[in-house]
Structure formats: C-alpha cells, structure tokens
Amino acid sequence: MGLNNKARLVIAVCASMVVGAVPIALSVVLAQHQGRVLEEERLLGYAANVLYRSERASQQVFAGIDRLNQARKGDPCSPAQMALMAEIDLSSTDIQTMGYIVADRLVCASVGSFGAGLPITTESEHPVGKDGVEQYTRAQLSIAPGMHFTIVARGGYAAVIHEAIPLDVTTDSDTLSLATYSLRNNGFRSTRGVVKKEWLSHLSTERPTTFDDGERLVALVASQNFPTVTVAAAPMSDMLVQTRKMLGFLLPFGVAAGLALGVAAFLMARRHMGMPALLRRALNKRELFLLYQPIVDLHNGRCIGAEALIRWRRADGSMVPPDVFIPVAEASGLIQRVTEQVLERVAADAGSLFADYPAFHIGINLAAADLQSTRTVELLDLLMRKTGAGAHNLLVEATERGLMDAAEVREVINAIHALGIEVAVDDFGTGYSSLSYLETFALDYLKIDKSFVDTLAIDAATSQVALHIIEMAKSLKLKMIAEGVETEAQARLLQERGVQFAQGWLFARPMTMAALREHMARQDAQG
Numbered sequence: 424m425g426l427n428n429k430a431r432l433v434i435a436v437c438a439s440m441v442v443g444a445v446p447i448a449l450s451v452v453l454a455q456h457q458g459r460v461l462e463e464e465r466l467l468g469y470a471a472n473v474l475y476r477s478e479r480a481s482q483q484v485f486a487g488i489d490r491l492n493q494a495r496k497g498d499p500c501s502p503a504q505m506a507l508m509a510e511i512d513l514s515s516t517d518i519q520t521m522g523y524i525v526a527d528r529l530v531c532a533s534v535g536s537f538g539a540g541l542p543i544t545t546e547s548e549h550p551v552g553k554d555g556v557e558q559y560t561r562a563q564l565s566i567a568p569g570m571h572f573t574i575v576a577r578g579g580y581a582a583v584i585h586e587a588i589p590l591d592v593t594t595d596s597d598t599l600s601l602a603t604y605s606l607r608n609n610g611f612r613s614t615r616g617v618v619k620k621e622w623l624s625h626l627s628t629e630r631p632t633t634f635d636d637g638e639r640l641v642a643l644v645a646s647q648n649f650p651t652v653t654v655a656a657a658p659m660s661d662m663l664v665q666t667r668k669m670l671g672f673l674l675p676f677g678v679a680a681g682l683a684l685g686v687a688a689f690l691m692a693r694r695h696m697g698m699p700a701l702l703r704r705a706l707n708k709r710e711l712f713l714l715y716q717p718i719v720d721l722h723n724g725r726c727i728g729a730e731a732l733i734r735w736r737r738a739d740g741s742m743v744p745p746d747v748f749i750p751v752a753e754a755s756g757l758i759q760r761v762t763e764q765v766l767e768r769v770a771a772d773a774g775s776l777f778a779d780y781p782a783f784h785i786g787i788n789l790a791a792a793d794l795q796s797t798r799t800v801e802l803l804d805l806l807m808r809k810t811g812a813g814a815h816n817l818l819v820e821a822t823e824r825g826l827m828d829a830a831e832v833r834e835v836i837n838a839i840h841a842l843g844i845e846v847a848v849d850d851f852g853t854g855y856s857s858l859s860y861l862e863t864f865a866l867d868y869l870k871i872d873k874s875f876v877d878t879l880a881i882d883a884a885t886s887q888v889a890l891h892i893i894e895m896a897k898s899l900k901l902k903m904i905a906e907g908v909e910t911e912a913q914a915r916l917l918q919e920r921g922v923q924f925a926q927g928w929l930f931a932r933p934m935t936m937a938a939l940r941e942h943m944a945r946q947d948a949q950g
C-alpha cells in the first residue's frame with residue numbers, strides 16, 4: 424500500500440469516526456436533557472403532592488374556624504363551643520385541635536380550658552393579615568414539649584396542626600428536601616432536609632418553576648388559593664440516576680446509528696477518494712462506453728436523433744452511474760479526458776450512421792471545463808472529419824453550470840457555432856437562476872429537465888413552472904427537447920404546448936449503437 428493510499432485510509436477512518444461519533448454524542452446530550460426533564464418532573468410531583476396536603480389542611484383549618492365564629496354566642500369557650508371544637512377535631516384529618524386564643528395564649532381547646540391560658544412561643548413574627556388571619560409558625564405549647572405546630576387564628580378561634588403534616592409524604596430517596604413556605608409570614612412553615620430562602624426569588628406565581636442553584640435542582644409550586652408555596656429539591660447528583668436510566672435506553676440506538684453512519688462514511692470516503700484513481704485507470708483501460716437514447720419528433724413519433732450517454736463498467740462488471748463519476752471527473756480535472764473518449768467513441772460507433780440517415784443528429788454532453796477550452800472545438804472538428812458528419816449531425820449539450828463563466832465560454836461557443844454545430848442548454852432550470860446566458864450565447868435548443876416534465880399532467884402548482892419555461896423558450900425562439908418523458912399524457916401536453924422534440928422511457932431507453940441501428944431500421948420498415 425503506497426503512502427497516498429495510507430493517507431486516504433487514515434482520512435477515511437477519521438471521517439468515519441467523526442461521523443460515527445455524532446449520533447453517540449447526540450444520544451448522550453439527549454439523555455442528559457431527558458434526565459433533567461425526568462428529575463424536574465419527579466420534583467414537581469413531590470411539590471404538587473405537598474401542596475395538595477397543605478391546601479387540604481388549610482381548607483379544614485378555615486372551615487373549622489368559620490364554623491366556630493359563626494356558632495359563637497357570648498363566651499367563646501362555652502361548653503357548646505368546646506363541644507363543637509371536639510367535633511371539628513374528630514371530623515378532620517389534619518387538625519390536632521381547635522382552640523381559642525387571647526393575646527398569644529391558648530385559653531381553651533377541645534381538650535379543656537387552660538385558665539389564664541397556655542403561652543404560644545414562636546421564633547418569628549406573626550403579624551395579623553388584612554384578612555384578620557394570624558399565623559404562628561414553628562409554634563410551641565407547654566402541653567406538648569418538643570413539638571412544633573402551625574397555628575392559624577381568626578377572630579380568636581384557632582386551629583393547631585402539626586407542622587410536618589403537609590410534608591408527610593412517602594419519598595423514594597432520603598436526599599430529597601421538602602418545605603412549605605408562607606407568603607403571609609415570608610418564612611418556611613415546615614421543612615424537611617436542606618432548604619434555602621433565596622430559592623423563593625425564582626418563584627413564579629403563574630406556573631410551577633424549576634431551576635438549579637449549582638448544588639440542587641429545585642421545584643417551586645405556588646398555591647392558587649392560599650398564600651403558600653411548596654418546595655421540593657434534590658442534589659444535582661440525583662439527576663444522574665435519571666440520566667443513567669435514559670442513557671441505558673438511548674445509547675444502544677446512538678451506538679447502532681453511529682456504527683452504521685461510521686461504516687457508511689468510511690465507504691463513501693473511500694469510494695470518493697479512490698474514485699479519481701479508479702477513473703484514471705478506467706480511461707486508460709477504456710472501460711467507458713456510450714449508450715444512445717433516441718430523441719423523437721413529437722408530431723410523428725419518429726426518431727430524429729439520439730443523446731450519447733456515457734457508461735462505466737468496471738472490471739468486476741459493476742456499473743458506476745454517470746451522476747457519480749462525472750462530478751468526480753469534473754472535480755479531479757479528468758473531465759476533458761472523458762469528453763475526448765466520448766468523441767472518440769461516437770466516431771467509432773457512428774460508422775455509416777450519418778450516411779444512412781443524413782438528418783440524424785447525436786447530442787454530446789460537454790462539461791464546464793470543455794466549454795472553456797478551444798481544444799473541444801478541435802475535437803469536434805476532428806469528429807466531423809472522421810465520421811463524415813455534417814455540422815447538423817452533431818448537437819452540443821451544455822448545462823447551465825457550464826454556461827456561467829461567460830467570458831471564456833463565449834469564445835468556445837462562438838467557435839462551435841462557427842463550425843455550424845448547434846448548442847442546447849441542458850437540465851434547464853435546475854442550476855443557476857441567471858437567464859441572461861440564454862441571450863448571451865444565442866443558443867439553439869433548450870432541454871426541459873425531467874424534474875419539470877414530471878410535474879406535467881398532474882395537477883401540481885409546480886407544473887406552471889414547466890409551462891412558463893416553454894413559453895419563455897418560444898419567445899426566445901429556442902427549439903425544445905423535453906427530457907425524461909415517461910407517460911403519454913406528458914407527451915400529449917408537451918406537444919399541445921408547442922414542444923417539438925422529446926426523449927424518455929416512453930419512447931426508448933438508452934441503448935447501444937447496434938440497438939439504435941435496429942430501432943431505426945424498424946422505424947424505416949414501418950414507413
């Protein structure tokens with residue numbers, strides 16, 4: 424293996440590794456993203472659960488307080504009121520006890536009266552809100568040492584609930600932090616695990632919020648009914664668990680896609696990089712040959728010419744399509760050698776063709792480089808002399824791309840015209856949008872590309888383009904050859920619109936010169 428081949432192999436391997444790495448990297452990125460989404464959903468689920476419990480407790484608290492205030496007749500701690508307190512306690516799932524408060528002292532509750540009252544001690548302020556509600560957080564009562572309560576009071580009546588009630592949810596990890604936050608007191612009402620007050624600065628009252636502070640992923644959910652926010656947070660490392668889960672699912676797909684793409688990239692790179700060398704060998708070994716596709720007059724269906732289409736059969740019998748190797752030939756500077764061989768093959772194939780069919784023409788594809796070299800003119804001249812062809816027996820087909828480089832191309836086109844050979848613009852409408860060259864080069868034929876012909880006879884908006892191209896060709900007095908005609912309907916429509924000539928599978932596929940001669944003989948026999 425020579426150094427060049429080694430270098431090519433290295434490039435192909437590198438290309439395949441880069442291409443193959445893309446799906447793998449994508450699956451990792453996707454797993455990370457999905458891992459975060461899943462973890463956010465998990466935390467939002469906990470925050471919503473806590474909120475549900477918190478709201479349920481609040482509803483019970485206010486319903487109980489309202490009932491006591493409404494039932495009050497005189498003494499707030501009358502036997503009837505205390506009996507009602509007991510009834511509310513028993514019928515509620517979250518309230519520890521109902522009671523009556525005077526000057527931060529619990530004077531009576533469902534369990535009994537406390538004379539001058541039990542002092543309620545708290546660590547923070549508990550201002551009376553505009554709605555007359557007073558809320559004691561982290562409150563302690565001497566009858567329940569060590570316990571912390573949330574006490575909510577209005578009109579003196581109060582509900583005492585254990586502060587941990589809303590947080591009493593089952594969790595699947597012990598790293599999880601949960602909290603309820605009171606917007607009334609601007610402080611946490613209950614907490615479990617590590618929570619930070621500054622997290623509340625991210626709060627949106629409209630929708631649940633998630634964010635991370637670098638250490639923890641945090642979810643905040645605000646109640647729509649009470650001034651309460653619930654918090655659920657977990658260390659960022661917990662997210663990795665979800666990411667790993669997703670990775671386990673996505674990575675096999677990423678690796679499979681990566682391998683497939685990597686192999687495809689390797690093969691393509693090898694094929695492309697190896698192609699110029701193979702093509703050079705093919706030119707030397709004369710592996711290229713021509714097929715001819717009949718061009719018919721749409722008025723009578725008679726074959727009046729043919730387009731020469733190059734074919735490459737490799738030594739192993741495999742065919743390389745011209746769509747693949749012509750661009751390679753153009754890019755590697757081999758196209759003029761290809762064209763030279765095409766003209767030689769036409770000369771060899773033509774034999775007595777032009778003597779037998781004096782009006783018959785053969786269309787020859789020229790590439791951009793051919794149209795920039797006066798050598799092409801010499802070769803065409805040589806072809807005419809070798810075959811005894813008249814200028815009208817040849818038609819040069821130039822793609823739009825080939826016609827772009829005006830200054831250099833004009834000289835060659837003029838010289839071809841000077842020989843008397845007509846020029847067609849091929850694949851019209853598929854390349855550059857500049858139409859100026861149609862006039863600049865005084866062209867003779869316009870070949871309507873198959874992609875436009877395909878739109879005809881089906882009710883497609885794009886068929887308008889084909890019709891416009893036809894009208895434009897008419898106004899520029901260009902003769903037209905429609906390419907890739909496959910159906911009777913297309914042929915009929917083209918003829919109705921004034922297109923004179925066509926080629927396509929409807930009439931004949933590309934064939935050898937021998938088959939073309941038979942085709943012509945049959946046509947003659949039919950008269």
Ligand SMILES: Nc1nc2c(ncn2[C@@H]2O[C@@H]3COP(=O)(O)O[C@H]4[C@@H](O)[C@H](n5cnc6c(=O)[nH]c(N)nc65)O[C@@H]4COP(=O)(O)O[C@H]3[C@H]2O)c(=O)[nH]1
Nearest residue numbers: 732733745746749765788789790907908909926927928929
């Ligand atoms: N599906 C379908 N296809 C149809 C039909 N009728 C014709 N075709 C195909 O359409 C292509 C027409 O040639 P093109 O537009 O000049 O397009 C040509 C031309 O640009 C280039 N090419 C072919 N031979 C030469 C050559 O000798 N020199 C240069 N420079 N380019 C060539 O390669 C292109 C592809 O050539 P081919 O593969 O032979 O493909 C040919 C032909 O086989 C049809 O009814 N249906």
